[in-house]
Amino acid sequence: MTDTGDDHGPTFERTPELAVDPPAETARERIAGAVDRGDMVTVFGRCRVEYDGRAKSTLGPGDRLLVLKPDGTALVHTDEGHQPVNWQPPGSTHEVGLDDAQLHIESRRTGPEEYLEVTFESIEYVTTVDVTDPEDLSLSGTEEDLRERVLESPGLIEPDFEPLATERSTPAGAIDIYGEDSENRAVVVELKRRRVGPDAVGQLDRYVDALARDLHADREIRGILVAPSATDRAQELLAEKNLEFVALEPMPGEE
Amino acid sequence: MTDTGDDHGPTFERTPELAVDPPAETARERIAGAVDRGDMVTVFGRCRVEYDGRAKSTLGPGDRLLVLKPDGTALVHTDEGHQPVNWQPPGSTHEVGLDDAQLHIESRRTGPEEYLEVTFESIEYVTTVDVTDPEDLSLSGTEEDLRERVLESPGLIEPDFEPLATERSTPAGAIDIYGEDSENRAVVVELKRRRVGPDAVGQLDRYVDALARDLHADREIRGILVAPSATDRAQELLAEKNLEFVALEPMPGEE
DNA sequence: AAATTAATGTCGCAC
DNA sequence: GTGCGACGTTAATTT
Structure with missing residues (x-):
């Protein structure tokens, strides 16, 4: 043997x-x-x-x-x-x-x-x-890439958007990007690497709610969903809940 | 050859x-x-x-x-x-x-x-x-099984719960089970085959909201999440949103 | 171990 | 085809 x-x-x-x-x-x-x-x-x-x-x-x-x-x-x-x-x-x-x-x-x-x-x-x-595989997969086009893209160019969200923290924890979970707008309003950014549906809106809404309780201030809090696109229903839900949408691809140049 | x-x-x-x-x-x-x-x-x-x-x-x-x-x-x-x-x-x-x-x-x-x-x-x-596989997988313990269990024994939700429809469509999607309680209040039931987190609460909440708009009545609408168990955060969210929880396993006798 | 979310998720179904 | 949600989701990360 x-x-x-x-x-x-x-x-x-x-x-x-x-x-x-x-x-x-x-x-x-x-x-x-x-x-x-x-x-x-x-x-x-x-x-x-x-x-x-x-x-x-x-x-x-x-x-x-x-x-x-x-x-x-x-x-x-x-x-x-x-x-x-x-x-x-x-x-x-x-x-x-x-x-x-x-x-x-x-x-x-x-x-x-x-x-x-x-x-x-x-x-x-x-x-x-027998198998040996020393290599790790190198993957791009993920939500992580989208985050890096926004942090490098916050203006992609809107002029004078200022990121202050990533993964900021709230009672409802971690906010992808927490920041402030030009009027010093708190901004919750939720990132998705692909077209979003109603679930993503619900997620953003939970974070905005949780942050409002966490800050227990009367300060207005904006919620912005950042993704390549959104379904009709997602857009209606965003409107109902006074949330915003910014179209952005995880990789630059992917139209 | x-x-x-x-x-x-x-x-x-x-x-x-x-x-x-x-x-x-x-x-x-x-x-x-x-x-x-x-x-x-x-x-x-x-x-x-x-x-x-x-x-x-x-x-x-x-x-x-x-x-x-x-x-x-x-x-x-x-x-x-x-x-x-x-x-x-x-x-x-x-x-x-x-x-x-x-x-x-x-x-x-x-x-x-x-x-x-x-x-x-x-x-x-x-x-x-060469491959041939004529057989289909027979699977049990799914959400479908949980639905059947509830429809056969609506009392598992609460006494005098009466299911009226499954997959009832709303603008926000289909409600797993739509029914009425003993006081003729509308009841939205969302089923999950396993322990639920915040996302399931958000889903139920969307359906309750959508049904409220759909019925455009002042009738009170109850939302009940049915699952084996719920996380702490899910329970807090349920409380915040005035939604209810009923513990139930997809298969009888699984504790 | 439990909780939460991302994923080239995949899959199935309804429209 | 798109939209939406289930899945024995799996996988990663954090507590």
């Missing part, structure tokens, strides 16, 4: 293990070993899936791809969709066994207690491989 | 194709063919990933699993996490090619225009397989 390095191939390369149409027992061995080593595993075959935890689900027989990650994540993917049809979050522990001669994988976690069970009637393939 | 059925194996079984450490050109052929056939593809290897669309991202070299689904979904999974580090939604079209002798997979979609590019420096394995 353990390679002592006396073979011909380059021992530096990780050699993935692949098995086509393996018997259940062979699959069990491979997967159990890989899970112990912390390898990533994929299993493709006809399976049933049971889940019980925050909700409860059953999935009858069909062809799916099961992915087991070294961090304890389990994913069951069908032929369709971005989302796995069933899954288990990182930190779960997987048990691999045979149940009535069928490959059976159980995954558990606590807090909340959740349980996932995948039983394979047939196995088309199993792969296992 | 096309099997005319004169071989020895059972031609009824789909035979997945697996390749270990394939040259880029072999991988390109296999993947291109599989994408054309509508097979599911997995590629594992060291790759870089670029994305541009609603946002923009770059990911330097590392070992990842790429999954291409017959519906046009693309997923790039690292060794960690439930979420793919990069992806492309269903309906995207994939192009497979060689770029400077490296396997290069481009995926595009429109509406919004988005672009994903995965370039493999090395390939540990490629798998392709």
Whole structure:
């Protein structure tokens, strides 16, 4: 099992293990070993899936791809969709066994207690491989980018807008940008990276309310929603609640 | 290439194709063919990933699993996490090619225009397989279950609560359950399958407001949030806005 | 661990 | 297609 390095191939390369149409027992061995080593595993075959935890689900027989990650994540993917049809979050522990001669994988976690069970009637393939990924994703166009854009050019909100704090906490949560306008009125700015609906207006309204109580002053407080655009309903709600809107993209030049 | 059925194996079984450490050109052929056939593809290897669309991202070299689904979904999974580090939604079209002798997979979609590019420096394995999954997931413990529970036993809300409509539309959206109490006051019920925070209170409040305008009557309107539990802040907001709370689990017997 | 919010959220449904 | 809300949302951050 353990390679002592006396073979011909380059021992530096990780050699993935692949098995086509393996018997259940062979699959069990491979997967159990890989899970112990912390390898990533994929299993493709006809399976049933049971889940019980925050909700409860059953999935009858069909062809799916099961992915087991070294961090304890389990994913069951069908032929369709971005989302796995069933899954288990990182930190779960997987048990691999045979149940009535069928490959059976159980995954558990606590807090909340959740349980996932995948039983394979047939196995088309199993792969296992060691994984290392040192890189972090570099992402732009987020709400954070929009915040930086406003802080660098407060005039994008309106002339003489002066940011005073980010993440200013109120009893209702943190205000994205807190500042003052040219008349020294308090301004609550809520940022959204994309077109907003009624929920964003409600959020801004909560912050303005909370700040009013927090300052317990008669000072007028303005609320400004900053986003690329707003739906009709969002605009009506803004008007009803005397809140304002400023159209702004997270990235400059995105029109 | 096309099997005319004169071989020895059972031609009824789909035979997945697996390749270990394939040259880029072999991988390109296999993947291109599989994408054309509508097979599911997995590629594992060291790759870089670029994305541009609603946002923009770059990911330097590392070992990842790429999954291409017959519906046009693309997923790039690292060794960690439930979420793919990069992806492309269903309906995207994939192009497979060689770029400077490296396997290069481009995926595009429109509406919004988005672009994903995965370039493999090395390939540990490629798998392709035909997929069929006739089954639908059967899920319980959802908000829908909670609604049914309330409609079957309206007394769980309060004695003599009478549901009159579900999904009753208002200018602000649909009310989960609209009904009347023992005093013929209008009641807006908002259901949540799990513990609620401030956002749920805001939602209920919007519906109550909208209904008040819609009925344009002086009739008092009650708003009741029904969920397993509520956070402190949510409870304070409920009190401020004169809304009510009823503790209820989506599934009976879940405490 | 609980609370709150962002997300390339995705997904489904109604219009 | 847009709008709106649910989701076993997940993930990150802070308390």
